[in-house]
Amino acid sequence: MDERAASDGARAAGDIVVVENLVKRYGDVVALDHFNLAIAPGEIFGLLGPNGSGKTTAINCILQLLTYDKGSISLFGQPMGPTRYDLKRMIGVVPQNVALFEELTVRENIDFFCALYVGDRRERARLVDEAIAFVGLEDYASFRPRKLSGGLLRRLNIACGIAHRPRLAFFDEPTVAVDPQSRNAILEGIRAMNEAGCTVVYTSHYMEEVEEICSRIMIMDRGRSVAVGTNAELKAMVGAGERILVEVAALPDGARGQLEALPHVRRVTYTESELVVQCEQGAHNVGDVLAVLSAAGLPLGRVYAEPPTLNDVFLEITGKALRD
Ligand SMILES: Nc1ncnc2c1ncn2[C@@H]1O[C@H](COP(=O)(O)OP(=O)(O)OP(=O)(O)O)[C@@H](O)[C@H]1O
Numbered sequence: 001m002d003e004r005a006a007s008d009g010a011r012a013a014g015d016i017v018v019v020e021n022l023v024k025r026y027g028d029v030v031a032l033d034h035f036n037l038a039i040a041p042g043e044i045f046g047l048l049g050p051n052g053s054g055k056t057t058a059i060n061c062i063l064q065l066l067t068y069d070k071g072s073i074s075l076f077g078q079p080m081g082p083t084r085y086d087l088k089r090m091i092g093v094v095p096q097n098v099a100l101f102e103e104l105t106v107r108e109n110i111d112f113f114c115a116l117y118v119g120d121r122r123e124r125a126r127l128v129d130e131a132i133a134f135v136g137l138e139d140y141a142s143f144r145p146r147k148l149s150g151g152l153l154r155r156l157n158i159a160c161g162i163a164h165r166p167r168l169a170f171f172d173e174p175t176v177a178v179d180p181q182s183r184n185a186i187l188e189g190i191r192a193m194n195e196a197g198c199t200v201v202y203t204s205h206y207m208e209e210v211e212e213i214c215s216r217i218m219i220m221d222r223g224r225s226v227a228v229g230t231n232a233e234l235k236a237m238v239g240a241g242e243r244i245l246v247e248v249a250a251l252p253d254g255a256r257g258q259l260e261a262l263p264h265v266r267r268v269t270y271t272e273s274e275l276v277v278q279c280e281q282g283a284h285n286v287g288d289v290l291a292v293l294s295a296a297g298l299p300l301g302r303v304y305a306e307p308p309t310l311n312d313v314f315l316e317i318t319g320k321a322l323r324d
Helices: 055-062 106-115 121-134 150-162 180-195 207-213 231-238 253-261 286-295 310-318
Strands: 017-026 029-039 044-048 070-075 091-094 168-172 199-204 216-221 224-229 240-248 265-271 274-280 300-306
Touching: 017 055, 029 055, 029 070, 029 224, 044 055, 044 180, 044 207, 055 070, 055 168, 055 199, 091 150, 106 121, 106 150, 121 150, 121 180, 150 168, 150 180, 180 199, 180 207, 199 207, 207 310, 216 231, 216 310, 224 231, 224 310, 231 310, 240 286, 240 310, 253 265, 253 286, 286 300
Parallel strands: 044 199, 044 216, 091 168, 168 199
Antiparallel strands: 017 029, 017 070, 216 224, 240 274, 240 300, 265 274
């Protein structure tokens, strides 16, 4: 992995994806607003942002599926353009919406997409077998898509996108509406692909997934990058620490004021019998919080502390939650 100053997302020599000052408008809507992105070979790079933040638009511009108003894109160190089939051949795409042929079986669907890249029939048969095994669809190879559950369809969609063994693969929200078993299979598959040398760009609005598999993460909002770094760097960037949650039937103003006055407390919220105390990084305030509540004579329910999440980072930077 490269040693760039991770928080600024600046480009480095040898980057496999470089996007500079990309602007994309749909009429009056600015979907990408001077968007910059730099990804090193070997990364699993996460694009995390709420619905409408511009993730799909960014990917579709990079792939030249959309025209854009301004900016430049290079892939594998070369300028990308609509007719750069030499570069497109090295790319795999798993689109957000499942795109398959209903009249073809699982194996035939994968073979169809793989044949767009690989002419040799024998080599293709091997690649298709590997892709089927890779997504765990061995028992369904002769099924037609209508016989498959949502999770299995997603796995087939992935196999179609990666059977030709791309050097760079884009996954656009591949786990939306899938069961936990398929979700795990998808994430494990992406990890295995990456370990075999494929650079991965992964979009999601699920922070847990991005935290789990990505080497670096860009947080997007309103068509812009608002922060870039490793999971730990992003959390350190905003100084968010543990969050203490306490079930308590009431929170009198006096107790609230005392909690807010504790030295490392950043924010106190109370809704529907749940008190949430957001602390600064490195602060361990559970004892202090409980002391205030006990002194106020408040009977407590469950008490637990959570480490900071990327939602806390998003909240600190944008003032709103990643998922409303
Ligand atoms: N074809 C289109 N015509 C008009 N506006 C569009 C079109 N596609 C996207 N947009 C708008 O551009 C912005 C970015 O959308 P985009 O789909 O790229 O976001 P996203 O982060 O991928 O969201 P999601 O997670 O919902 O896919 C949004 O405001 C969206 O409404």
